[in-house]
Amino acid sequence: MRLTDSTQEAEFRTYVRDWLADNLTDQWRRDFGATEGRERIDFLKDWQGRLFDAGLAVRSWPAAFGGRDAPLAESLIVFEELANADAPPDVFRIGVRIIAPMIMELASEDQRTRFLPHIAEGLNLWSQGFSEPDNGSDLSALTTRAILKNGKYVINGQKVWNTYGHLADYCLLLARTNTEAPPHKGLTAFIVPLSTRGIDIRPLRQINGQQDFNEIFLDDVEVAEDAVVGEVDGGWIVAMTMLGFERRGISVLGFACRRLFQRLIDVARVTSTRDGKQRLIDLPGVREKLTSVGIQARIAVLNNHRFAAMSGGKPGAETSMQKLHTTELNKTMHALALDLMGKSDLTDPHARSQFSEWERDYLTSFGMTIAGGTSQIQRNIISERLLGLPR
Numbered sequence: 196m197r198l199t200d201s202t203q204e205a206e207f208r209t210y211v212r213d214w215l216a217d218n219l220t221d222q223w224r225r226d227f228g229a230t231e232g233r234e235r236i237d238f239l240k241d242w243q244g245r246l247f248d249a250g251l252a253v254r255s256w257p258a259a260f261g262g263r264d265a266p267l268a269e270s271l272i273v274f275e276e277l278a279n280a281d282a283p284p285d286v287f288r289i290g291v292r293i294i295a296p297m298i299m300e301l302a303s304e305d306q307r308t309r310f311l312p313h314i315a316e317g318l319n320l321w322s323q324g325f326s327e328p329d330n331g332s333d334l335s336a337l338t339t340r341a342i343l344k345n346g347k348y349v350i351n352g353q354k355v356w357n358t359y360g361h362l363a364d365y366c367l368l369l370a371r372t373n374t375e376a377p378p379h380k381g382l383t384a385f386i387v388p389l390s391t392r393g394i395d396i397r398p399l400r401q402i403n404g405q406q407d408f409n410e411i412f413l414d415d416v417e418v419a420e421d422a423v424v425g426e427v428d429g430g431w432i433v434a435m436t437m438l439g440f441e442r443r444g445i446s447v448l449g450f451a452c453r454r455l456f457q458r459l460i461d462v463a464r465v466t467s468t469r470d471g472k473q474r475l476i477d478l479p480g481v482r483e484k485l486t487s488v489g490i491q492a493r494i495a496v497l498n499n500h501r502f503a504a505m506s507g508g509k510p511g512a513e514t515s516m517q518k519l520h521t522t523e524l525n526k527t528m529h530a531l532a533l534d535l536m537g538k539s540d541l542t543d544p545h546a547r548s549q550f551s552e553w554e555r556d557y558l559t560s561f562g563m564t565i566a567g568g569t570s571q572i573q574r575n576i577i578s579e580r581l582l583g584l585p586r
């Protein structure tokens with residue numbers, strides 16, 4: 196594994212940097228900052244379309260579905276540069292990084308040609324309907340039922356923690372189609388348009404004040420047989436494939452952690468202790484903590500490149516290591532920001548302004564250690580599948 200860009204990668208990185216400098220203007224950021232709800236999604240659909248036109252949205256996808264057939268390393272460069280440029284949140288990640296790769300592997304030809312180009316261009320927003328009020332980590336126990344009646348599946352049940360469902364066009368939903376089989380062999384995956392009759396979506400407010408999550412109530416929701424993805428009763432493989440891609444996708448957070456490291460250093464440089472006598476960056480304890488998270492952020496970045504090179508694109512159990520490491524690091528870095536905040540003079544408006552986003556983002560950082568399987572579940576996978584420890 197190389198630790199530096201090849202000539203071709205370096206040229207591509209320059210292209211991405213220049214493109215972002217031209218397109219992520221101050222005016223664009225101000226306009227984006229003034230949006231919320233549906234308007235925000237429309238704004239981001241436009242952004243995703245521009246990334247797509249520039250060949251950056253789905254760079255390593257096959258050209259047949261809108262990609263550029265590029266090596267995975269170029270997609271990682273895009274993610275890295277997006278993080279360095281403080282790009283807007285990637286609301287299309289569920290479609291682009293979780294559902295689309297699964298569709299490429301497991302869906303029918305018709306589903307691939309119907310859905311993938313629209314996902315690539317950001318024309319449709321997708322959500323994922325796995326978790327239920329009593330079934331999160333133990334997904335195989337889910338109780339939402341789908342019964343085939345007169346050529347249609349009729350779905351009844353409840354989902355929860357559904358990200359972006361209130362704004363999304365589709366949900367990739369898991370339901371039980373067979374109650375006789377062992378729990379994980381009786382599930383089927385469906386593509387469900389969220390405008391279908393019988394779907395009631397109720398947003399939930401999170402601890403960070405945002406409203407990204409939803410409860411979804413399904414009351415005699417009818418979908419055609421061609422809504423099934425993969426095999427009937429074969430939903431487990433769909434779910435496991437998606438979770439592998441989800442964990443790899445979340446690991447992109449490693450690039451954000453490196454950006455966070457730079458931001459933490461900047462904050463510590465311009466903020467003074469409460470007595471105003473020292474800059475925080477000059478405190479030995481602060482330097483030690485910054486060094487520690489800086490090293491971990493570098494490891495997270497290298498892990499992203501290392502595992503992409505090793506696996507050739509197909510995620511395995513190593514994604515649990517990446518997901519665990521980056522999400523826990525992200526949480527630690529935000530906790531360190533709050534620690535710096537506690538040491539600084541918050542009566543100084545300049546110092547206060549340095550920390551305005553960190554508090555909210557600290558609260559958000561907990562969610563990433565839960566989404567896509569909790570840290571405890573990742574540790575179980577690492578111990579059993581990578582370290583070979585007994586169950």
Ligand SMILES: Cc1cc2nc3c(=O)[nH]c(=O)nc-3n(C[C@H](O)[C@H](O)[C@H](O)COP(=O)(O)OP(=O)(O)OC[C@H]3O[C@@H](n4cnc5c(N)ncnc54)[C@H](O)[C@@H]3O)c2cc1C
Nearest residue numbers: 323324325326330331332356357358562565566567569571
């Ligand atoms: C930011 C965010 C976004 C999300 N987006 C979605 C989404 O779009 N779609 C969706 O379907 N879901 C989504 N989720 C839900 C997420 O997948 C679940 O919250 C997660 O799988 C945990 O399930 P649970 O909440 O039911 O917790 P539980 O499974 O009840 O777990 C409770 C606690 O017990 C621990 N635990 C459980 N089983 C074990 C075990 N075997 N060994 C050790 N410890 C264990 C867990 O680690 C946790 O600490 C999202 C969650 C978050 C935070």
